[in-house]
Amino acid sequence: MARITKKDPKDELAKFLRHDEERNQQKEDRRKVSSQLPSLQRERRRSLLTRLGSIIVVCLLIICALAYYVSPYADVSTVRIYGAGDLDAKSLVRASEITASDKVLDSLRSNQKISRKLSKTFPEVGSVKLTLSGLNTLNFKVKERRVIGYVKAGSVYRKILSNGGLGTKTLSWNEVDHDKPLFIGYSKTVSLKTNLKIFNSFPDYFKDQVKMLSGNTRRKTQMIMVMKDGNVIIGNTATIRSKVKYYNAIKQDLTEKSVIDMEVGAFTRPLTAEEKKAYGIS
Template sequence: MAKKPVTRIDPRKELSPYLNHEFNQQKNSRKSQAKISASLPSLQAERRRSLRRRLGLIMSVSILAIAGLGYYISPLANISTVKVIGASDLPIKGIVKASKIKASDKVFDYLFQQKDLSQKLSKKYPEIESAQAHLGHVNQLILQINERKTVGYLKDGDDYRKILSNGKLGSTAITWTKVDQDKPIFVGYNKSSSLKEDLNLFNSLPKSFQNQVKLLSGNTRRKSQVILVMKDGNVIIGSTVTLKSKLKYYDEIKVKAGKNSLIDLEIGAFSRPLTSSEKKAYGVS
């Protein structure tokens, strides 16, 4: 019986792929472990830095909070002086009194009570539209007063009172030297109702015409009558009902009439020179 040929197998050759794969796996594992070992100190250092930043932030906020609380409860936070700015004709002491600010009050309390402060001052002084509180020096409170716009002046005896943009009168009387000469003067208005009506009429007129008006007189023959003394020396008599619509004729009549004329727009539209007594009555020279 013939012998079968024997195939010789080298075990190392057969196992070499597996051995090489295992060797590579071990090699890669050692590299990964080496990388992880190398990154651990960096990761730990970054964590320490992050922890220090958080601790620093917490400590800073805590220190500021403690310092702020310490300042608030200390006498340094008490109001020492009050400075009022923006009040042109109002009494400074009166404003401080109306605000009810006391020396024992805390400065910061008023920084968060702006609306309440404005209401107190506006109630006492109609001239004040709003007020803001600001911190001056360490314990100085500054009151910034914002006044309402003045649209004219009411003659009150020998003095004058501001007519404010909301239709109310100023609380204090001022002298002629403090009157804005560009604003109209309302003279002879003994009733607030007639003043309000004529003021509403004046505010409805064109701005270019308003700037030419020097004086409005309440000394009229009829309730519906309105008298305007112009800066150019002319006097206009009109009706509160029709004056606005008839103003389109004023410039043309003024050119023909000349200076110091009475221009009547109440019934029709005509003019004549002012008499000496009328000039004196209306303050025209």
């Protein structure tokens, strides 16, 4: 006798419905993929065109740069000097060894070399920065060293620079900045350097009061300073640094222009007529 298995119609219907849903889902997925393909293709074309455009732009820039470099427009046509003060512009250009046949870009790349060369030739030059104006105008922006004072050399004067060097140009009395101290009577470079080093160690408020330093001393260790108020300080190079701080207090008790001797201790006396004449004090 054959076994009879009963099937639930609901189960059969559920299987049919699930199969129909899966087939509809597959159709829907195929439709989504088909609709996305044109968008993906457009995105790929856009990316390809962007990369191609970038390559073309870079190539054009390189071609233009090469064309400019080999053309006369890349040659230095003009050199302009800024911030050189008393220095002669033509001398600066000659010392830089830049000529009209040189390429602007090569000169800009040699900025540090040119700056060192000019600093070596002209003590006044601290540094030089090269810039470009237009197609081929080269600008020299000169930064000069600070001027500390002036040293008298015969009948003319030369700048004393912040690094201790002397300026190349000789100046007349009218060209000197009289707010800065004069170093007079220094026949030996060694004594000038010694006194300059000591002077630089003084406080700024005291340096601003110094009118002149005299190298005409009786001893190598002696230092003489003429102040803007007409007083004269005499000190010892080994101890003067620690004693100048008392000057403002001492001068308040003076009733006439005096010598303030700080070599050993500190004492004062009025200036003689000969001393006033020797130091140019009226």
